[in-house]
Amino acid sequence: xxxxxxxxxxxxxxxxxxxxxxxxxxxxxxxxxxxxxxxxxxxxxxxxxxxxxxxxxxxxxxxxxxxxxxxxxxxxxxxxxxxxxxxxxxxxxxxxxxxxxxxxxxxxxxxxxxxxxxxxxxxxxxxxxxxxxxxxxxxxxxxxx
Amino acid sequence: xxxxxxxxxxxxxxxxxxxxxxxxxxxxxxxxxxxxxxxxxxxxxxxxxxxxxxxxxxxxxxxxxxxxxxxxxxxxxxxxxxxxxxxxxxxxxxxxxxxxxxxxxxxxxxxxxxxxxxxxxxxxxxxxxxxxxxxxxxxxxxxxxxxxxxxxxxxxxx
Numbered sequence: 001x002x003x004x005x006x007x008x009x010x011x012x013x014x015x016x017x018x019x020x021x022x023x024x025x026x027x028x029x030x031x032x033x034x035x036x037x038x039x040x041x042x043x044x045x046x047x048x049x050x051x052x053x054x055x056x057x058x059x060x061x062x063x064x065x066x067x068x069x070x071x072x073x074x075x076x077x078x079x080x081x082x083x084x085x086x087x088x089x090x091x092x093x094x095x096x097x098x099x100x101x102x103x104x105x106x107x108x109x110x111x112x113x114x115x116x117x118x119x120x121x122x123x124x125x126x127x128x129x130x131x132x133x134x135x136x137x138x139x140x141x142x143x144x145x
Numbered sequence: 146x147x148x149x150x151x152x153x154x155x156x157x158x159x160x161x162x163x164x165x166x167x168x169x170x171x172x173x174x175x176x177x178x179x180x181x182x183x184x185x186x187x188x189x190x191x192x193x194x195x196x197x198x199x200x201x202x203x204x205x206x207x208x209x210x211x212x213x214x215x216x217x218x219x220x221x222x223x224x225x226x227x228x229x230x231x232x233x234x235x236x237x238x239x240x241x242x243x244x245x246x247x248x249x250x251x252x253x254x255x256x257x258x259x260x261x262x263x264x265x266x267x268x269x270x271x272x273x274x275x276x277x278x279x280x281x282x283x284x285x286x287x288x289x290x291x292x293x294x295x296x297x298x299x300x301x302x303x
Contacts, residue, residue: 064281065231
């Protein structure tokens, strides 16, 4: 193959890879709300209970590089908000839970309301701001209900 | 119990694996270029070298060359890391890189056309996403393998 053609192919590969990276970065702080709003049973996850006003349910694995960072962010948010708890479920040896919640990437974070219903889903490492925003949104919804 | 990832090995600077991934992605794109301009022999040997570096990263991540270079030369010039990271995910990702490059080499030796450039391109995408976007594609593969029923069932909690 000619050098020019090779360089063009490489440039295309580079452009596609950067596009994928930008898409992944954009998607991970985007709340997904068109999801099944099922009620989570904490016992099935090995937890004792859920938060009174909200629960930040994080799914991690031991092979997940960004899970510990997200764990720190979510637990500090939970500490700052009355009635909000953070659950981190390790899926490394629990494919059943991964399948049940259709977890395709870690971390995946579900925001549950006071009744344990899944309201919002984040795939990837969401920033602190978008999680705070979701909690505020839940609060307002509760106040109107 | 929902396990928190707390009982883990000593943390590493997360910029270390990303530094290594940056060098690896440069090597892979050189390899891709060599194989595309039909310098197949050179591309093959560079790929073997990259695969050996991946193997080194899996067997002994602490002594792997890019990690040592990072700790000796790069990190002293940077601010201390804001947080430390579990060393197991990057190590697992090195294993995924090893698998992809080894498959490329094997298929090439068996005469499969385009095995080298395809393997180099796939590994490049993963290494570049890690270096530039801190997105560890190799780490996500664990979940895919698990959902395919290949890993993660050995000591399943009751």
